[in-house]
Amino acid sequence: MERLNSDNLRIAVQSSGRLADDSVALLQGAGIDFDAYSRKLFASARNFPIEILFVRDDNIPEYVQDGVADLGIVGRNLVVERQVEVDEVLSLGFGHCVLVIAAPRGGPIATVDDITERRIATAYPATLARYLNERGICASIVETAGATELTPALDVADAICDLVSTGTTLRVNDLAPIDTVLASEAVLIAHRGSRVDAHERDINRLLLRLRSLLAARQTKYIMANAPVDALPRIRSVLPGLRSPTVMPLDDEGWVAVHAAIPEETFWDSIEALRESGASEILVTEVEKLIQ
Ligand code: PRP
Ligand code: ZN
Numbered sequence: 001m002e003r004l005n006s007d008n009l010r011i012a013v014q015s016s017g018r019l020a021d022d023s024v025a026l027l028q029g030a031g032i033d034f035d036a037y038s039r040k041l042f043a044s045a046r047n048f049p050i051e052i053l054f055v056r057d058d059n060i061p062e063y064v065q066d067g068v069a070d071l072g073i074v075g076r077n078l079v080v081e082r083q084v085e086v087d088e089v090l091s092l093g094f095g096h097c098v099l100v101i102a103a104p105r106g107g108p109i110a111t112v113d114d115i116t117e118r119r120i121a122t123a124y125p126a127t128l129a130r131y132l133n134e135r136g137i138c139a140s141i142v143e144t145a146g147a148t149e150l151t152p153a154l155d156v157a158d159a160i161c162d163l164v165s166t167g168t169t170l171r172v173n174d175l176a177p178i179d180t181v182l183a184s185e186a187v188l189i190a191h192r193g194s195r196v197d198a199h200e201r202d203i204n205r206l207l208l209r210l211r212s213l214l215a216a217r218q219t220k221y222i223m224a225n226a227p228v229d230a231l232p233r234i235r236s237v238l239p240g241l242r243s244p245t246v247m248p249l250d251d252e253g254w255v256a257v258h259a260a261i262p263e264e265t266f267w268d269s270i271e272a273l274r275e276s277g278a279s280e281i282l283v284t285e286v287e288k289l290i291q
Contacts, residue, residue, distance in 0.1 A: 008049045009194075009202045012069035015039045015054035018165065019186050022094040023073040027052065030209040049202055061086065061189070070194035070203065077163060077184040081124045086189040089207065093214055095186035097165040099124060101131075102175040104152050109159050112179045115139050121148050121157035124181075128161045131181045149173045208290070215289040218263045222270075223282040228253055230277035237272035239265070260286065 013023040016039065024036040032050060034043040039054045053069055060074040065084040072086075077099055079088065101120065103109035109118065112135070121142040122128045128141055142157045149169050151157040161181060164170055170177060188210065195203060226234055231246065234257055238244050244259035257278065261269045273281060 007198075008044070008051050009071065009199050009206070010042075010051045010053055010069040011071040011073070012053045012055050012060045012063050013073045014057040014060070017057055018097075019057065019073065019075060019095045022092075022186065024052075026073070026092060026094070026210065026213065030206070030213045032206075032209075048206070050206065064189050064191050067191045067193055070191050070199050071206075072189045073186055074189060075163075075184050076187050077124065077127070077182060079187065079189060080182060080184075081127045083126060085192060087192060087195065088187050089190050090188040090210060090214070092186040092188060092210075093217065095165075095184070097163045097184050098180050099127060099161060099182040099184065100164050100177040101159055101161050101179045101181060102164075102170055102177045103159040105174050105176045107152075107158075109178065112137070115159055115178075118158040119156070120159045120161050121151035122161035123148055124161060127182060131161075149175060212288045212290045215291065216286040219260050219286045219289055220263055220266050221258070221260050221284045221286050222273075223256060223258050223284075224273060224278040225249065225254055225280045226257055226276070226278040228255055231255065231257075233276040234273060234278060237276055238269060260289070 011027070014020045031047070032045045033047045034045045034052055036043060041054060043052045045052065055063065057074055057078060060072040061079050061082040061084040063069045064072040064086045073092065075095055075097070076088070077097070079086065101112065101115065109115055116137055116139060119140050119142050120128060121144050123144050123146065125141050125143050132139055142151065144151060148160045148162045150173065151160060152175065153173065159178070160175065163184070164177065190203065194200070235244065238257070238259045239261055244257045247256045249256055270281060
């Protein structure tokens with residue numbers, strides 16, 4: 001049986017739920033080697049001084065605030081709701097969802113103006129209270145611990161404030177979104193003390209690995225052939241990390257152009273590249289990108 005080594009960094013991740021698999025995949029993608037198949041309370045990495053704690057997501061903000069864990073991977077929605085004193089270090093690019101106000105489709109509540117003096121059920125009372133306050137809306141908050149989407153049908157509430165990711169839960173319960181309270185994704189949070197104590201160095205090593213993985217996920221590597229006289233136009237449409245790499249081809253008058261481009265504008269770059277005269281465009285994934 002592995003043992004918690006108190007010198008090691010500790011990172012808390014969700015044991016099961018929407019962020020669980022992606023959190024493990026992120027750490028493993030960053031080269032941290034550990035067994036996650038059983039999601040026992042914790043696992044020790046074989047090649048990095050870190051323990052992975054598998055816990056309920058609801059506990060992660062407080063664990064990190066109190067230093068039970070140095071780091072945590074959790075939805076921003078929970079960090080905001082708990083108003084914990086932690087540092088948000090990185091946005092992780094998965095677990096996107098929105099906290100919305102929603103109400104029964106075709107019912108009396110169709111816009112934000114209609115929620116005045118109504119009952120709104122939520123597991124996010126602090127976030128909802130702030131939202132109502134900022135807009136000067138007076139409504140009563142019904143606190144739930146789960147299954148919030150059922151409360152209008154049970155006449156426990158008139159509307160809900162809950163997380164939506166695919167939208168399935170709202171659709172199945174015949175609820176329609178009315179307004180967005182908060183946009184959320186998975187974030188890496190850090191205990192305030194850990195970033196200045198003996199763990200600082202290992203946290204920075206881990207951060208470099210996570211950042212390189214995240215940067216790589218957002219980058220494509222492309223190779224294309226082009227006539228030499230198309231180069232000025234190609235240079236102007238290809239962002240690249242610095243500038244594209246240009247190599248002469250055997251075929252005189254032709255060059256090969258290599259560049260790393262952001263995933264976000266990938267298709268725009270490809271179209272512009274084709275219009276500039278490039279052809280035989282080859283695209284590959286980037287595994288790591290260290291900057
Ligand atoms: C949220 C929310 C909904 C569901 C919405 O719960 O409370 O039930 O997800 O997702 P959908 O739009 O994809 O249908 P979550 O999975 O976060 O579980 P938890 O609140 O029990 O942690
Ligand atoms: Zn939860």
